[in-house]
Every structure is written in C-alpha cells, then in structure tokens.
Amino acid sequence: MTTDPCPSFIGADPSAVTDSDAHALAGEFLNSGYRGQEYANWPIERRLEGFLRRRGLSRHANDGDVCNVIIDRIMAGVSDTGRAASTALPG
Numbered sequence: 302m303t304t305d306p307c308p309s310f311i312g313a314d315p316s317a318v319t320d321s322d323a324h325a326l327a328g329e330f331l332n333s334g335y336r337g338q339e340y341a342n343w344p345i346e347r348r349l350e351g352f353l354r355r356r357g358l359s360r361h362a363n364d365g366d367v368c369n370v371i372i373d374r375i376m377a378g379v380s381d382t383g384r385a386a387s388t389a390l391p392g
Contacts, residue, residue, distance in 0.1 A: 324374055328378065
C-alpha cells in the first residue's frame, strides 16, 4: 500500500478525511442504493448523510466541509457517467 507523501486534508480536523478518501467515498456512494429510486425524493445532502452514518462515519456526516467536497465529487461522477452514456448511444 502506498501513501500520499503530502495528503490534502479536508475540514477542520486533519484526521477527518483526505482528498483521496473523499474521492473513494463518492465512488462508493455512486454504487450504493442511495443513488436509486428508493431515495430519489431525498435531497442529495440527506442521502449522503444517511450513507455516511450507515458506514459508521457520523463524524464526516456532521462536517459540512467534508460533505460539500464529497457532494462535489458525486456530482462530477454523475456528470461523467451521463457523458459516457450519451457517447455510447447509437446516433
């Protein structure tokens, strides 16, 4: 396992989450049930909070800075997924 020699920390607590952690959590969220129809009427913030709490990451769920970064990553992932799907459609 390699570690980043200069990890960038997000939030007030440097032990909270690194940039790569936020990226990984966003990817996990995108592959979870929280992206599905069951939660479609929930705001993204509430879905992310539920996802983090269910994973035992209440500290992250309570940190607005961390949540905002993860939401940015989620939205970028959704955008990338949509872009890839639209280029795969026969035209």
